Amino acid sequence: xxxxxxxxxxxxxxxxxxxxxxxxxxxxxxxxxxxxxxxxxxxxxxxxxxxxxxxxxxxxxxxxxxxxxxxxxxxxxxxxxxxxxxxxxxxxxxxxxxxxxxxxxxxxxxxxxxxxxxxxxxxxxxxxxxxxxxxxxxxxxxxxxxxxxxxxxxxxxxxxxxxxxxxxxxxxxxxxxxxxxxxxxxxxxxxxxxxxxxxxxxxxxxxxxxxxxxxxxxxxxxxxxxxxxxxxxxxxxxxxxxxxxxxxxxxxxxx
Amino acid sequence: xxxxxxxxxxxxxxxxxxxxxxxxxxxxxxxxxxxxxxxxxxxxxxxxxxxxxxxxxxxxxxxxxxxxxxxxxxxxxxxxxxxxxxxxxxxxxxxxxxxxxxxxxxxxxxxxxxxxxxxxxxxxxxxxxxxxxxxxxxxxxxxxxxxxxxxxxxxxxxxxxxxxxxxxxxxxxxxxxxxxxxxxxxxxxxxxxxxxxxxxxxxxxxxxxxxxxxxxxxxxxxxxxxxxxxxxxxxxxxxxxxxxxxxxxxxxxxxxxxxxxxxxxxxxxxxxxxxxxxxxxxxxxxxxxxxxxxxxxxxxxxxxxxxxxxxxx
Numbered sequence: 001x002x003x004x005x006x007x008x009x010x011x012x013x014x015x016x017x018x019x020x021x022x023x024x025x026x027x028x029x030x031x032x033x034x035x036x037x038x039x040x041x042x043x044x045x046x047x048x049x050x051x052x053x054x055x056x057x058x059x060x061x062x063x064x065x066x067x068x069x070x071x072x073x074x075x076x077x078x079x080x081x082x083x084x085x086x087x088x089x090x091x092x093x094x095x096x097x098x099x100x101x102x103x104x105x106x107x108x109x110x111x112x113x114x115x116x117x118x119x120x121x122x123x124x125x126x127x128x129x130x131x132x133x134x135x136x137x138x139x140x141x142x143x144x145x146x147x148x149x150x151x152x153x154x155x156x157x158x159x160x161x162x163x164x165x166x167x168x169x170x171x172x173x174x175x176x177x178x179x180x181x182x183x184x185x186x187x188x189x190x191x192x193x194x195x196x197x198x199x200x201x202x203x204x205x206x207x208x209x210x211x212x213x214x215x216x217x218x219x220x221x222x223x224x225x226x227x228x229x230x231x232x233x234x235x236x237x238x239x240x241x242x243x244x245x246x247x248x249x250x251x252x253x254x255x
Numbered sequence: 256x257x258x259x260x261x262x263x264x265x266x267x268x269x270x271x272x273x274x275x276x277x278x279x280x281x282x283x284x285x286x287x288x289x290x291x292x293x294x295x296x297x298x299x300x301x302x303x304x305x306x307x308x309x310x311x312x313x314x315x316x317x318x319x320x321x322x323x324x325x326x327x328x329x330x331x332x333x334x335x336x337x338x339x340x341x342x343x344x345x346x347x348x349x350x351x352x353x354x355x356x357x358x359x360x361x362x363x364x365x366x367x368x369x370x371x372x373x374x375x376x377x378x379x380x381x382x383x384x385x386x387x388x389x390x391x392x393x394x395x396x397x398x399x400x401x402x403x404x405x406x407x408x409x410x411x412x413x414x415x416x417x418x419x420x421x422x423x424x425x426x427x428x429x430x431x432x433x434x435x436x437x438x439x440x441x442x443x444x445x446x447x448x449x450x451x452x453x454x455x456x457x458x459x460x461x462x463x464x465x466x467x468x469x470x471x472x473x474x475x476x477x478x479x480x481x482x483x484x485x486x487x488x489x490x491x492x493x494x495x496x497x498x499x500x501x502x503x504x505x506x507x508x509x510x511x512x513x514x515x516x517x518x519x520x521x522x523x524x525x526x527x528x529x530x531x532x533x534x535x536x537x538x539x540x541x542x543x544x545x546x547x548x549x550x551x552x553x554x555x556x557x558x559x560x561x562x563x564x565x566x567x568x
Contacts, residue, residue, distance in 0.1 A: 074452075075447055076446075076447045076450055076451060076452050076453070077450065079447055079448050079449065079450040080450040083448065084448060086444075090442070091442065091444050091445075092445070092448070093442070093445065094437070094438045094441040094442045094445050095441060095442070096437065096441045097434070097437060097438065097441065101434060102445075104431075104434070105431075105434055105435065105438055105445075105449060106449065108431055108449075109449045109450055110450065112431075113431040113432045113434075113435045113451065114430070114431055114432055115427070115430045115431070115432055116430060116431055117429060117430060117431075118429055118430055118431045118433065118434040119429075162448070165448075165449070
């Protein structure tokens, strides 16, 4: 479904601080995969997501989505089929708009944003049902500004909104990292439920090793711009947190 | 008593007429967080477009719409400089308003039938008594010319025009396109996620802001009876001060639309200026008073914000 081929990516190109992050990097995502990506800081996880979403362009190589070369496609055009939830709960919603207004905007994705009324009253019940999925009572607070919600509520809402738009690939960029342990657990459960129900292909970067083990169908560990571990099926089921910690420790010794 | 009514008439007239600039700033400054300096040029452009058209015999309502379009286009240029060429907001405004000094002058002189080599005399357009402006044509002519010693045509016309532009903005901001514009100012990344180019919303917002400024220019021309090349000076301060006063004084009132707050803010601002004149301050001090009032408005709004923050926390 998604293929990154021979990607090269430098930072600070042409200066003495030039850093080569990816060199002939290849990565494949199959339809229906739910991939957890782990790795230490600077291993290239976020850059991988940025390359896929188009917020960063590769220096060499190509990115193919469903047979189409999207390497030079704008970020906003890719958003037609790629959804993204960020670590920062502020990013996925508009704080000054109400829950209904945020959802109405997302509901219109892919259509023209013309001069008809933004909120279609007939859709409000549907928005309430979606908000109810979060299990946080948001369905009773549809007309308050999203800025008044807590980080966890905003993140759950961001997730619902990202999925509302019928994207083919969902990118989760450490989306539980800024939340307290209990909220983080709830948001992760909600994520899993929604991904399973919709069967949406998902790529999740996380620092939470337990989430990486417990959820998803494939586990990738990155280090210095390479995939150094790629488990799926039985291998993934057998993997434990201790295995992952061991691997991290090994990497630390090598450096 | 008549003196007081006369002063009130002037304050309200000016309040409504400048409120339209302030409503434009509500879009560019409050919603998009873009401190737009283009306004100084576009207020005059609107006045020039309006003045040339009405003196040529065009219906003043059509001339006012044309003024809006002129401001809309120049505002869009500022937006394009910012979005496509990545020039900083303040510089975009300075660039376009500087260019507009020439554009406005050339348009005026050529439009008046002068030649650019030496017709300094033709840099002013007269829209005085003999010119059929909004306040001298239908439907304003349905009103009497004398009401307790004042002529109500101007104030009522300006009120109705401010109201029309307020309602248009209120309705627009509730449409899909308007909501997308608000989202672009609030969280550009969200617009990107909706697979829309947030830059386009920004360009549109600046175009609307300057379209409003130009309409205000058309009203200022009618209020003063002429259009001279210095007309735009000080308009940024008037517009922003009215906006900030309105939003900080009435910001807590949930039932009130921001556009209503802005109109009231504009009236308060003009009342302060009127009070200074009433106290006998010579008009040469006007711009100093404007700057001081603006400073006070900024300080007041910052104070109110921290106070409100504490209450909420």
